[in-house]
Amino acid sequence: MTTTIALITGANKGIGLATARQLGARGMTVLVGARDAARGREAERTLRDGGADARFVPLDVTDEASVAAAAKLVEHEYGHLDVLVNNAGIVRADGAGLPSATTLATLREVYETNVFGVVAVTNALLPLLRKAPAARIVNVSSEVGSIAVMTEPQGALFALTSVPYPSSKAALNMITAMYAKELRDTPIKVNAANPGYCATDLNHHSGFRTPEEGAEVSVHLATLPADGPSGLLWGFQMDAGGGYGVLPW
Numbered sequence: 001m002t003t004t005i006a007l008i009t010g011a012n013k014g015i016g017l018a019t020a021r022q023l024g025a026r027g028m029t030v031l032v033g034a035r036d037a038a039r040g041r042e043a044e045r046t047l048r049d050g051g052a053d054a055r056f057v058p059l060d061v062t063d064e065a066s067v068a069a070a071a072k073l074v075e076h077e078y079g080h081l082d083v084l085v086n087n088a089g090i091v092r093a094d095g096a097g098l099p100s101a102t103t104l105a106t107l108r109e110v111y112e113t114n115v116f117g118v119v120a121v122t123n124a125l126l127p128l129l130r131k132a133p134a135a136r137i138v139n140v141s142s143e144v145g146s147i148a149v150m151t152e153p154q155g156a157l158f159a160l161t162s163v164p165y166p167s168s169k170a171a172l173n174m175i176t177a178m179y180a181k182e183l184r185d186t187p188i189k190v191n192a193a194n195p196g197y198c199a200t201d202l203n204h205h206s207g208f209r210t211p212e213e214g215a216e217v218s219v220h221l222a223t224l225p226a227d228g229p230s231g232l233l234w235g236f237q238m239d240a241g242g243g244y245g246v247l248p249w
Helices: 014-025 037-049 064-078 104-130 164-182 211-222
Strands: 005-008 029-034 053-058 083-086 136-140 189-194 233-236 244-247
Touching: 005 014, 005 064, 014 029, 014 037, 014 053, 014 083, 014 211, 029 037, 029 064, 037 053, 053 064, 064 104, 083 104, 083 211, 104 136, 104 164, 136 164, 136 211, 164 189, 189 211, 211 233
Parallel strands: 005 029, 005 083, 029 053, 083 136, 136 189, 189 233
Antiparallel strands: 233 244
């Protein structure tokens, strides 16, 4: 029997670690992508102690050499990849977070991880995803990347005006749609996940959902059946009163 292999970037904490734990509980071998070796190994130990088949993979999504080395490791050790969860992400803002206060340095820093890193990792691992029977790519996005949601005057997020993080997730949504188009005639499905406002280091643990609840969204998209959708932003629907479903781009 071929082992199902899942790689999660930024898997040493928060939603990424919860995603690894849940996929591991489903019997997958989970590759813990993390740029900090100590934290990555600690996450590996935690997952193994919980019964998961886990392995730390050094991976800094902003470093092309690191991405290439991770892809080479996966190819050498496993020969294919069934699930890629592009979970790594950062939040930055300048001053009060107004567009007019945004610096290019901050914008570049956010895009390096949230946008460029996703493309680099996906492209490096796509040959291995093509070798799987029916691979799944999950890009962890956000409802703040939905232009429709962010510009709805009566919506919960209308007051948010920051440029770096929301625009990076809007770009990620487009990236998701384009990969889904390229791979539409293959068994590979590509979707964007909206975990909702989860309590993680990203927001100083101010979210009202747990990392485990956020991970449910990624796990659902990572385990879609053959007749499942591709090219969607799917997950927690804040403005719809909760629950899961398709969000507008």
